[in-house]
Amino acid sequence: MAWGVLMGPTAYIQHLxxxxxxxxxxxxxxxxxxxxxxxxxxxPLTFIATMLQLVTLLWYIVSYFPMxxxxxxxxxxxxxxxxxxxxxx
Numbered sequence: 001m002a003w004g005v006l007m008g009p010t011a012y013i014q015h016l017x018x019x020x021x022x023x024x025x026x027x028x029x030x031x032x033x034x035x036x037x038x039x040x041x042x043x044p045l046t047f048i049a050t051m052l053q054l055v056t057l058l059w060y061i062v063s064y065f066p067m068x069x070x071x072x073x074x075x076x077x078x079x080x081x082x083x084x085x086x087x088x089x
């Protein structure tokens with residue numbers, strides 16, 4: 001909402017629906033809808049949908065920082081390697 005206030009609501013909506021941002025917009029609002037649906041229908045799966053929602057929110061926040069996406073890729077690769085090493089030992 002803060003970005004919407006700073007940019008103006010119309011400009012922000014156009015920004016979210018632009019080509020580079022459309023995958024995020026679909027993923028984030030889809031995860032919100034999935035969380036709400038699962039909380040009403042299949043409560044135990046709500047946790048998974050909530051984690052998906054948090055991941056997409058993190059993706060959004062990091063994408064606005066300089067070097068954000070490359071930093072996130074590095075952190076994901078590092079974290080993935082740590083988890084793989086932990087699971088293999």
